[in-house]
Amino acid sequence: MNFCSHCGERVSLRVPEGDNRPRHVCESCGRIHYQNPRIIAGCLPVYGDQVLLCRRAIEPRYGYWTLPAGFMENGESTEQAALRETLEEAQARVQLKQLYTLTSIIHVNQVQLIYLAELERPEFGISNETLESRLFSEDEIPWDQLAFTTIRNALRFYFADRRENHFPLRHIEMEPGTDSLPLKP
Amino acid sequence: MNFCSHCGERVSLRVPEGDNRPRHVCESCGRIHYQNPRIIAGCLPVYGDQVLLCRRAIEPRYGYWTLPAGFMENGESTEQAALRETLEEAQARVQLKQLYTLTSIIHVNQVQLIYLAELERPEFGISNETLESRLFSEDEIPWDQLAFTTIRNALRFYFADRRENHFPLRHIEMEPGTDSLPLKP
Ligand SMILES: [Zn+2]
Ligand SMILES: [Zn+2]
Numbered sequence: 001m002n003f004c005s006h007c008g009e010r011v012s013l014r015v016p017e018g019d020n021r022p023r024h025v026c027e028s029c030g031r032i033h034y035q036n037p038r039i040i041a042g043c044l045p046v047y048g049d050q051v052l053l054c055r056r057a058i059e060p061r062y063g064y065w066t067l068p069a070g071f072m073e074n075g076e077s078t079e080q081a082a083l084r085e086t087l088e089e090a091q092a093r094v095q096l097k098q099l100y101t102l103t104s105i106i107h108v109n110q111v112q113l114i115y116l117a118e119l120e121r122p123e124f125g126i127s128n129e130t131l132e133s134r135l136f137s138e139d140e141i142p143w144d145q146l147a148f149t150t151i152r153n154a155l156r157f158y159f160a161d162r163r164e165n166h167f168p169l170r171h172i173e174m175e176p177g178t179d180s181l182p183l184k185p
Numbered sequence: 186m187n188f189c190s191h192c193g194e195r196v197s198l199r200v201p202e203g204d205n206r207p208r209h210v211c212e213s214c215g216r217i218h219y220q221n222p223r224i225i226a227g228c229l230p231v232y233g234d235q236v237l238l239c240r241r242a243i244e245p246r247y248g249y250w251t252l253p254a255g256f257m258e259n260g261e262s263t264e265q266a267a268l269r270e271t272l273e274e275a276q277a278r279v280q281l282k283q284l285y286t287l288t289s290i291i292h293v294n295q296v297q298l299i300y301l302a303e304l305e306r307p308e309f310g311i312s313n314e315t316l317e318s319r320l321f322s323e324d325e326i327p328w329d330q331l332a333f334t335t336i337r338n339a340l341r342f343y344f345a346d347r348r349e350n351h352f353p354l355r356h357i358e359m360e361p362g363t364d365s366l367p368l369k370p
Pocket of ligand 2: 192193212213215216
């Protein structure tokens with residue numbers, strides 16, 4: 001950030017009075033421009049013993065498989081965001097069942113929320129972000145072709161939890177250097 | 186938003202190619218400036234049969250009681266944000282037990298996460314955001330002096346769930362005009 005989005009003057013990076021960390025401050029109009037993490041909302045659509053994955057038509061990770069998920073927009077709830085992304089990316093209508101994973105992806109300033117969902121009918125499709133959508137049973141999951149660690153985590157948890165028929169909220173912190181995102185090809 | 190924070194030129198509000206909603210677009214450098222909901226993280230600190238509340242030293246709702254909570258910062262997890270806010274606002278150290286409420290406050294583009302937490306010792310204090318911190322038993326809660334609907338919800342759920350000793354994640358959507366935030370005095 002170089003310029004004030006309100007008045008167009010240059011901003012400086014300094015700790016404002018009463019604050020304890022550097023912010024982009026406009027000395028001209030006085031505005032402080034905070035930067036905060038963004039939310040990614042999506043779901044894990046289940047149909048019988050299969051799950052729905054989408055093959056990415058965009059970078060990063062073009063051609064790799066993922067769950068329908070994307071940035072939450074202003075003016076919607078987390079659930080509405082998850083439903084919208086599922087419809088946009090997979091052309092699929094689902095019923096959300098519960099929040100399943102909450103992952104703080106610290107090094108990219110994102111918080112990812114994945115809901116467990118039921119696919120109502122085996123109807124799904126493609127979009128400008130999705131080359132292909134497909135149902136996979138557990139033994140068909142393309143583990144080495146998944147786009148992101150968070151997606152791999154959600155799928156691993158799901159198949160393990162399904163054996164117990166118990167799906168606790170999975171609360172995950174991803175730090176830089178641990179199991180970084182995206183996965184290496 | 187009037188100006189591009191990157192190059193300082195005027196932005197226009199239009200639907201970018203491949204998108205489906207208006208964004209602030211810089212025609213000069215090509216950047217698209219997305220605006221997304223922000224996360225508020227905090228906790229409900231429990232000490233025996235009491236809970237810790239803070240009386241606000243800042244607007245909005247100066248003088249009203251709240252739970253320690255504030256905007257999540259870049260570079261931290263949701264839990265770290267909740268712990269930091271509790272330390273900053275109430276000078277209190279807690280152990281987070283579980284995520285308890287997730288509230289989409291749609292009309293202000295916020296998602297609030299409140300964790301159930303255990304206050305380790307009955308030690309707490311004031312800050313530049315807090316006039317006073319105090320432990321309250323259930324029959325002492327100042328229900329008509331609470332700062333926000335989300336705080337009232339969290340406390341109501343907590344005391345009800347405590348009778349059952351079962352604390353499911355409470356997933357709440359707040360729409361404009363329903364039970365708006367902040368409460369009327
Ligand atoms: Zn300015
Ligand atoms: Zn620009």
